[in-house]
Amino acid sequence: MLEKEMMQYRGFRNTFDENGNPNGFEVRIRTNYYRAPYLSQLRVGRVIVDDEVFLTETGDVTWVIQGKEYTAAEMAEDCEDVWPVQEAAIIRVRKPGGLSQGYHEVGVRWGYSCSYMPPSMEVFDDSKEPFGMYGDYLPKRKMLIV
């Protein structure tokens, strides 16, 4: 079962390398879209933790969908795999040392393209403020990490 909020509490955790040292963190989000677009139709943007920004271009942010891990560039070309509506995506962020114990406000910028809507409504632009609808979102949630 998924949580009502797009940002899922369950799944928020640090990740560790083979020696047990924290090397980043993961957070899960669910879609609010009623259909499963091909990955090339998704728009993935920055991850924000408190005041720290992680950009997709650096390769530090990847998305795991149906068990497969993708960079933003790989997703932009993938017209065969979809993000199923009832499955959370894992957003994986590389950050040596991971996140410190305690509360963090985590946000993930994402959106999608809709070919059946006017092109004027394709508003996603990671360098601008999120629109909040029409396939351009920045859900945020304050959550504890152990």
Add this chain to the structure above:
Amino acid sequence: MKYVPEKGPKRGVSVYSYSSIWPLGLTLEDCFTEMQDMGAHGVEILANGHIDGYPNLTDAFLEKWHDLCEKYEIIPAEYGHWIDGRMWKDRMLTVDQCVRYLERDFKMAHELGFHCLRTKMTVINDVLDPVENWRDIITAASPAAEKYDVVMLPEIHMPTILEQRMVQEFVEYIDKNNSKAFGLNIDFSVFSPRPNFDGSVRYSKPEAIIPYLPYVKCCHAKFTDMVPSDDKYMFQDKWIPYPEILKVLQDNHWDGWMVAEYEGKDRADETALSEALHKHQILMKNCLGY
């Protein structure tokens, strides 16, 4: 008593109505249970929203689907799918690529028992005109559609109204090509005087559908605001004149499914959603007499 579909307009539900709660883990069986409660026997699903494993059709899903339809007396009324022309940020699908995606959907729809397909085309402007080469795409996909016995139906939806040139062009294409693979889906929003996003008010009168009825294979019974009504209908939609529309359909002997599409502001609330669906089915039942 086994359900035998009525001849005439028939009541159904689009699983799209459940969109706000579907991602949380709602199941087709949940939806079919409520449809059976309401005597709504036709279902619309959205291919890439509601088929586990899409774009592949697994044996497990196929078996589950047919079992559920049988158990709950549900008829596959319409299969919603898309031609996602803007597949990539920097380029469009070619006609051949469109046909490849379409054929995969035709085959899947056929195996699930659908004949009507709500085929959303890629649009190019704010009044929802389709891509300029839509005729090439439909023509190229038509042999496969006929092979799988499906008909592609673009949806006529606000801010488009029935008087718009596009609708006439669709009909001219069907007539000219004597097409069995192409028709129309009319969304009842075309009859709504509710202001559009830009504040403009444009809508068609119910009678405007009459000349198009031979081409209309399925309707979307759109509704947003159910209000009490002190007459035999019990409820009305605040915007869409259901009694008049359904009378036109019945008087003109239209035969097909009207699948309910709820777009009320409160649809993320489970109770409000169920209440709205029930009120809407009561209204349609009281219009039709069944």
